Amino acid sequence: MSILIKGGRVVDPVNKIDAVLDILIENNKIARVANDIKTQADSIIDAAGKIVGPGIVDMHVHLRQPGREDKETVSTATAAAAKGGVTTVLAMPNTSPPMDCAENIKLLKGIISKDAKINVLVCGSITKGRLGKELSPAAILKKNGACALSDDGCSVDDSELMLDAFKKARQAGILTICHCEDKKISGKGVINLGFNSTRLGLRGISNESEYKRVARDIELAQKAGAAVHIAHVSCRQSVEIIAKAKKKGMKLTCETAPHYFSLTEDALLGYDTSMKMNPPLRSPEDLAAIKQGLRDGTIDAIASDHAPHTDNEKDIEFERAEFGVVGLETELAVSITELIDAKLIDWSSLFKKLSCNPSRILGIDKGSLGQGMPADIVVISAGKEWPVRKNELISKSKNSAFLGRTLKGTVDYTICNGKLVYQK
Amino acid sequence: MIWTKKDLLGLEYLTAEEIGLILETAESFKEVSTREIKKVPALRGKTAVNLFYEPSTRTRVSFEVAAKRLSADVINISTETSSVRKGETLIDTGKNIQALKADIIIMRHNCSGAANMLAGALDISVVNAGDGWHEHPTQALLDIFTLKEKLGKIKGLNVAIVGDIAHSRVARSNIWGLTKLGANVTVCAPEMLLPVEIEKTGAKTSSNIDEVLKNTDAINVLRMQFERDEGTAFPEQLDYYKKFGITEERLARAKKDIIIMHPGPINRGIEISSEVADGKNSVILEQVTNGIAVRMAVLFLVSQAREARI
Numbered sequence: 001m002s003i004l005i006k007g008g009r010v011v012d013p014v015n016k017i018d019a020v021l022d023i024l025i026e027n028n029k030i031a032r033v034a035n036d037i038k039t040q041a042d043s044i045i046d047a048a049g050k051i052v053g054p055g056i057v058d059m060h061v062h063l064r065q066p067g068r069e070d071k072e073t074v075s076t077a078t079a080a081a082a083k084g085g086v087t088t089v090l091a092m093p094n095t096s097p098p099m100d101c102a103e104n105i106k107l108l109k110g111i112i113s114k115d116a117k118i119n120v121l122v123c124g125s126i127t128k129g130r131l132g133k134e135l136s137p138a139a140i141l142k143k144n145g146a147c148a149l150s151d152d153g154c155s156v157d158d159s160e161l162m163l164d165a166f167k168k169a170r171q172a173g174i175l176t177i178c179h180c181e182d183k184k185i186s187g188k189g190v191i192n193l194g195f196n197s198t199r200l201g202l203r204g205i206s207n208e209s210e211y212k213r214v215a216r217d218i219e220l221a222q223k224a225g226a227a228v229h230i231a232h233v234s235c236r237q238s239v240e241i242i243a244k245a246k247k248k249g250m251k252l253t254c255e256t257a258p259h260y261f262s263l264t265e266d267a268l269l270g271y272d273t274s275m276k277m278n279p280p281l282r283s284p285e286d287l288a289a290i291k292q293g294l295r296d297g298t299i300d301a302i303a304s305d306h307a308p309h310t311d312n313e314k315d316i317e318f319e320r321a322e323f324g325v326v327g328l329e330t331e332l333a334v335s336i337t338e339l340i341d342a343k344l345i346d347w348s349s350l351f352k353k354l355s356c357n358p359s360r361i362l363g364i365d366k367g368s369l370g371q372g373m374p375a376d377i378v379v380i381s382a383g384k385e386w387p388v389r390k391n392e393l394i395s396k397s398k399n400s401a402f403l404g405r406t407l408k409g410t411v412d413y414t415i416c417n418g419k420l421v422y423q424k
Numbered sequence: 425m426i427w428t429k430k431d432l433l434g435l436e437y438l439t440a441e442e443i444g445l446i447l448e449t450a451e452s453f454k455e456v457s458t459r460e461i462k463k464v465p466a467l468r469g470k471t472a473v474n475l476f477y478e479p480s481t482r483t484r485v486s487f488e489v490a491a492k493r494l495s496a497d498v499i500n501i502s503t504e505t506s507s508v509r510k511g512e513t514l515i516d517t518g519k520n521i522q523a524l525k526a527d528i529i530i531m532r533h534n535c536s537g538a539a540n541m542l543a544g545a546l547d548i549s550v551v552n553a554g555d556g557w558h559e560h561p562t563q564a565l566l567d568i569f570t571l572k573e574k575l576g577k578i579k580g581l582n583v584a585i586v587g588d589i590a591h592s593r594v595a596r597s598n599i600w601g602l603t604k605l606g607a608n609v610t611v612c613a614p615e616m617l618l619p620v621e622i623e624k625t626g627a628k629t630s631s632n633i634d635e636v637l638k639n640t641d642a643i644n645v646l647r648m649q650f651e652r653d654e655g656t657a658f659p660e661q662l663d664y665y666k667k668f669g670i671t672e673e674r675l676a677r678a679k680k681d682i683i684i685m686h687p688g689p690i691n692r693g694i695e696i697s698s699e700v701a702d703g704k705n706s707v708i709l710e711q712v713t714n715g716i717a718v719r720m721a722v723l724f725l726v727s728q729a730r731e732a733r734i
Contacts, residue, residue: 201557
């Protein structure tokens with residue numbers, strides 16, 4: 001089975017390519033990237049006028065399986081991912097059971113091998129049960145296929161335990177991903193602390209609850225000599241702390257999510273629970289800092305933090321509704337709309353954030369269109385606008401923060417491991 | 425000026441003209457309660473449902489009296505005994521009430537935004553009788569009505585609100601209503617009970633009640649809810665009384681004819697002394713009386729707007 005992608009603008013930052021070229025896929029791998037390839041292929045994709053880049057590597061996704069198949073499954077999430085141009089996801093470990101031992105990872109891997117339509121990587125938990133009390137066996141998790149560790153949704157409050165976690169992760173040669181939140185500060189908060197939380201009469205979550213923990217985790221990782229990745233950065237001070245640490249030469253990376261560079265706390269003024277997530281949508285000042293961080297390279301990656309919840313968990317009183325939004329189907333289009341269209345960054349830079357950098361951070365052989373690489377490719381109509389409609393989302397849950405918005409950039413084809421997994 | 429909103433959710437969402445219309449309408453309804461037969465047929469054949477998720481006597485009864493004086497039928501649903509106990513969602517409860525062909529839901533709820541959510545899900549009217557820390561619009565309207573009745577105007581008045589501003593829906597509604605009508609509002613509380621960035625509403629802040637009282641035309645004393653479970657964010661009761669309690673001694677240094685308001689229920693000796701609560705400057709019971717006229721006006725206006733839509 002061979003596929004020839006003809007005449008698209010190929011953007012491959014790893015190989016410093018940004019030119020109109022053809023890509024030939026043979027035996028599930030990229031066989032050639034060249035000008036005007038004249039070969040008989042089993043199928044031909046006319047990519048004239050389209051952008052062709054490495055498939056998105058989304059390093060922050062909640063698949064909800066095992067345990068909450070009513071929200072999402074490996075099958076539905078990976079179909080949604082393919083529709084969004086995503087060819088690899090990292091599955092967060094806050095499932096039921098959580099990914100804190102070899103058996104549970106094996107269980108999930110079994111489901112993945114049966115149901116996944118794209119590449120699914122597994123993230124193990126830092127602590128057993130994600131309770132922040134006792135470390136999970138990092139080396140064993142890694143041996144069984146975990147490619148990072150995180151207690152996402154929670155931060156390990158005990159600094160000594162966290163230091164130990166970084167040490168064990170370093171010994172095991174595995175990345176630690178930190179959800180940075182001091183719950184002693186954020187408490188029962190439900191939206192960003194500020195004038196909006198005051199006028200809405202809702203408990204606030206301060207920037208401080210995030211950035212203090214960012215600073216702590218960077219310091220502990222440094223002490224342990226371990227690699228650390230900060231998840232879903234949402235506020236100005238976090239960006240500043242990370243920039244400073246990077247300048248000092250510390251080994252760390254971070255991600256933000258599309259909603260943090262496209263929406264502010266003003267989206268909450270109608271108590272819209274589809275805008276409720278943690279960390280919360282912040283102030284315009286924070287949003288500007290996130291955009292600046294993306295531009296100047298402080299923020300390495302964009303990840304969706306795809307967090308499906310059923311209507312039953314969202315169509316209730318604001319403070320009782322679940323935190324989180326789905327994002328696999330919109331992350332590329334939101335990025336194009338807010339970053340490319342707004343001329344904040346260029347295509348090469350966007351593919352770095354969406355694909356190359358996450359691959360490098362996770363240490364996986366993805367995110368490039370080099371010869372011999374697995375053929376994970378997305379073909380995009382960059383100028384095409386589309387309305388985000390609830391009934392057109394294919395994720396099992398529809399809790400998108402972008403419902404009703406018109407976004408720019410459609411995914412026309414997604415190819416994963418040489419196979420067409422989505423076609424518009 | 426025509427009222428067009430099917431719901432009353434908060435004073436933040438109203439214009440000065442809309443607030444003015446409610447106050448005018450309330451003025452004309454006030455006389456009804458002085459008649460021998462205290463009833464007008466304005467809402468005859470209409471059904472108002474009191475849906476209270478939080479215990480409340482005065483607000484619920486006030487709404488019930490208001491609705492009955494407009495000849496509406498009133499049904500009280502206590503969430504203690506209804507299917508809410510069986511796990512029914514707020515929207516389902518609302519839709520069931522709508523299916524009973526009720527016309528207005530008057531709701532008290534402990535979650536901020538609950539009335540906004542219900543109003544968005546239903547075609548019938550929703551009147552917010554207090555939601556979480558968010559708004560309690562009819563309380564503020566009756567406070568403003570009383571002030572206007574006493575002092576003849578709102579514009580230019582110096583009004584202080586003292587107490588737990590952070591957790592008070594009464595404070596928020598009063599701030600929006602009073603500032604929209606041109607009053608100068610100062611909120612006064614221990615710093616830990618002032619919500620962040622409250623100045624952006626146009627209100628000033630202070631933690632010195634004696635300073636504030638010097639130049640205040642009216643003061644709205646909020647109930648201190650010391651029973652609230654907010655951990656350490658609460659001052660000591662006695663300390664609070666000493667620093668913020670409204671006493672005769674303190675009022676001796678204020679304007680002689682200062683108006684004293686309180687949304688009730690009063691905690692005597694906690695936020696206000698008995699002498700002040702029962703004294704010549706207090707309009708606390710007049711507020712209760714005016715509450716009926718204001719609520720009659722609100723129920724009448726939202727009904728008219730809803731019918732104009734159909």
